[in-house]
Amino acid sequence: MAKKGRDPKHDYTDAMFLLQIEGWARDGYDDRQIAELLDLSAEHFSRLKSANPQLYQALKKGRQPLEVLVENSLFKRATGLKVKTTVRKWVVMPNEDGEYQNVEVVQETETELPPDTGAAMAWLKHKKPEMWNIATKMQMEQDINMNGSISIDSWLDANNQGEDSDDTEIEEDFDGE
Template identity: 90%
Template sequence: MAKKGRDPKHDYNDAMFLLKVEGWARDGYDDCQIAEMLDLTANYFSELKGKLTVLSVALKKGRQPLEVLVENSLFKRATGLKVKTTVRKWVVMPNEDGEDQNVEVVQETETELPPDTGAAMAWLKHKKPEMWNIATKMQMEQDINMNGSISIDSWLDANNEGEDSDDTEIEEDFDGE
């Protein structure tokens, strides 16, 4: 008689289960902590990662920095991308006997989305703010005198941004006593 193993505690192929594991990885939990939350030993969880690619992929995906994913999506949108879409339609067609029957028609299309100028501006403003921040550039242009020079106050303001100033005046209120 063959020995029967016990049923697994979790459905490791369930999308919701994998999403939960991915979320824990994204929240910064390590493998031991995730194994504990799943009521598994760390060694068994490590074995599962080696056997089940879906579990390993969920952990890797969760640990990938979200900023990188958003940055990549923004970059793709800014430079243009190709999008594949699948449309399923039911069409009534006659069969061999001349009777009408429903036939599913699957149509796959690939659409090229042009670069999005809004996404491109957002990308440039965050990657090269000194060059692409319109408000700063406009202010600098306004501060340039007719002879092509910039006023010293504007230059100081632009170069001391974010620094603490030691020359603030302190006003004192006296009652005259």
């Protein structure tokens, strides 16, 4: 009679379990700490990780820098992307014998999402803050008068940046002819 092993403590293929593992990895837990949270030895967890590609992928995905994931998602949304969706439904249809039966119909669609201006603005504000920063824009709007013109002081300040400004006045001698 063959010896039967113990049942595993956890379902290493369950999506919710793998999401929990991913979350712990994202929170900065190392393999030893995750093993402790699962009430496993570090050696056993290491063997499980090697034997189970889904567990390995959950750890890997959780340890990716979040900024990279968010940046990639934001870029895709800002420039537009294609989304694939699958809809499954049951339809009653006659078979060859004329009898009605339930048939699963799978419909896959690919939808193109247009570029999102909000995502594009967020991307630009973070990648080129000197050009797209709201504070800069607000300052420019404050410099514009109610009639739509810019004040001479604001224009002079903007155009004299970096130049030597000598505040001495030049006196000219005018003959009263």
